[in-house]
Amino acid sequence: MSRLPFYLIVGLLMALGIGTSLHRHIQMEVPWTPGEQRQVWEVEAIVDFTAVGDPVRVELALPSHQRGYRILTENTASPGYGLSFLQDETGRRAQWSIRRATGSQQLYYSVRMQVTDDRRQRQIARPALREVSWERPYDTAAAQVIERAWARSADPYTFTRELIRDFDAERQGENARLLLTQFDRTPLLVRLLNQAGVHAREVSGLVLEDGRRRQTLTSWIMVFADEENWALFNPRTADQGQPENLLLWETGGRAVLEVQGGTNSRVTFSMLSRSQPAAAAVRSQLVDDTLLNFSIHSLPLEEQALFQTILLIPIGALVVVFLRILVGIKTSGTFMPVLIALAFIQTTLPTGLIGFLLIVSVGLVIRNYLSYLNLLLVARVSAVIITVIAIISIFSVLSYRVGLNAGLTITFFPMIILAWTIERMSILWEEEGPKEVLIQGGGSLITAVLAYLAMNNPWIRHITFNFLGVQLIIMALILLLGNYTGYRLLELRRFKPVTED
Incomplete structure (x- = not known):
């Protein structure tokens, strides 16, 4: 029979497991190792204005996922106001409204942004060229400034740099000084770029500095080389590129803050940087859960804790399969x-080993007495189960009385499994003798300890919980081990005399 379908299934499981795990690591930046830290910025915007007693509507531009930053959570505080989040081609905005307000008003918006390694440029729609008209003599000055910068440039980016430098104090000519007396620097540069046929717009960004309060947005110029590629320019220094600590707040070319029904409006920002475990940041991204990003994080915390233990069982199963098929340990x-x-994970290894040996030893003694009563199997096993419960209860009470609180954790042992283990060992003792009991009992204990060491490893616990694709990889490995038909390692000792001869 062809083994091709078998290997195709194994290969498919491996590919799916590795692919989904890589997707979560690359796209969602889920770390491979536990304990990794992520830098998170907490930014608070405070909108102040004076209401004049009329209906009030306030719109504030909001940041979005962008190069180097991802939104984790957003919160607002606006007592008495209605709140809506709007989105269109210009970006995201928060809109507060109230039927009537009087006096000083304050609205709060806070956002937590995680610093990411994603350096891909966000797609932004290229603005249309605006028609520019000047009054005399500014039209002549603008034309001469554009002509001078155009002659020393080769493309939209170099033209923008030369144009900005012409407004520096060192290179500033009479035409540039004349224009600056009438227009603000950044809107002026955007008008000149549009007149020269360069698509550009003014955008607003927040320079992130830890612990700063009452900061304002700064203006930047976004220049488009074509419909997809753009670059950011500092209108004061002509530096090209987005600084690492710059958070783009408004990129649609609209006003950052619009207030109707109020006067003296302004928005200020406070910011704080802190570190948090990467896993906590991942749990905050529930809104991004998709089929490819399927995770346990969307469940309530109680169910998450349960699945964190359940997902370790395949690791233990892999250890058992390896030891029984390749090594040849009997259990x-x-x-x-x-x-x-x-159970060892719940009790710790030393307490679990002592508890397991005590329960099985006492259970075997009692089971030996039950064998003289000639009970039927069901009744005998039921009696052993009750005996195991009694033994665990007595040990728990005694350990508590003498101050050994760790002894209370032996209640985590699976009582039904212990009862069947005692029953099997007792029958094995009667049929095969104590040697076989020690071999299988010792093999079970060694296998349990090795499975515990694998399952309780922090890295394995992290991987199995955060990357569900690992379960497919484990299944593929178990299928491959199940296909093994060679000698076991412990069987090789039978051939030792042959090698000696």
Whole structure:
């Protein structure tokens, strides 16, 4: 029979598992290792204005996901105001409204932005060229400034740099000084660029500095080389490119703040930088959950904690399959060591080992007495279950009385599994003798300890919980191990005399 379908299934599982894991790491920046920190900026915008007793409507431009920053959470505080979040081709805006307000008013907006390694340029629609008209003598001055910069440039970006430098104090000519007496610097540069046929607009950004209060937005010039590519220019220094600490707040060419029904309006910003675990930042991105980004993080915390343990079981199963098929260790029950390893995670390894040995030892003694009663199987196993419960209860009370609170954790042992383990070992003792009991019991304990060490590893716990594609990889590995038909490592000792001869 052809093994091609089998290997195709294994390859498909591997590809899906690796692909989904890489997607979560690259797209959502889920870290491979636990304990990684991410820088998060908390920015608060305060809108102040004086209401005159009429209906009030306030619109504030809002930031969006952009190069180097991703929004985690947003909050507002506006008692008595209605609030809506609007979005169009110019960007996102918050709109507050109230039927009547009088006196000093304050509206609050706060956002938490995570610093990311994503340096891809965001797609922004290229603005149309605006018709520019000047009064005399500004038309002549503008034409001469454009002509001078155009002669020393080769493309829209170099033309923008030369144009800005012509307004510096060192290179500023009479034409530039004349224009600056009538127009503000940044809107003037945008008008000159549009007149020269360069698509450009004025945008607003916030320079992030830790612990700063009452900061205002700064103006920047966005210049488009074509419909897709653009660059940011500092209108004061002609520096090209977006600084690392610049958060673009408004990129649609509209006013940052619009207030109807109020006067003396302004918006100021306060900011604070802090670090937080990368996993916590990932949990804040629930709005981005998609089919490819499927994760346990969308569940309530209680269910998340439950799944964090459940997702470790395949790791224990992989350890059991490896030890039984390749190494040849015998265990009492196929996957009983996995359940014992789960109990070790709850009890800690030393307490779990002592509790397991005590319960099984006492249970075997009592089970040996029950064998003389000639009970049926169901009744005998039921009696063993009740015995195991009694043993755990007695050990818990005694450990608490002597001040060993760690002994209370033995209640996490799976009682049904322990009862069947005692029953199997007792039958094995009667049929095969104590040696086989020690071999299978010791093998079960060794397997449980190794499974515990694998399942309790912080890196493995992090990977299995945050990358569900790992489950497909584990399944593929188990399928490959299940296809193995060679000798086990412990069987090789049978051939030792042959090698000696």
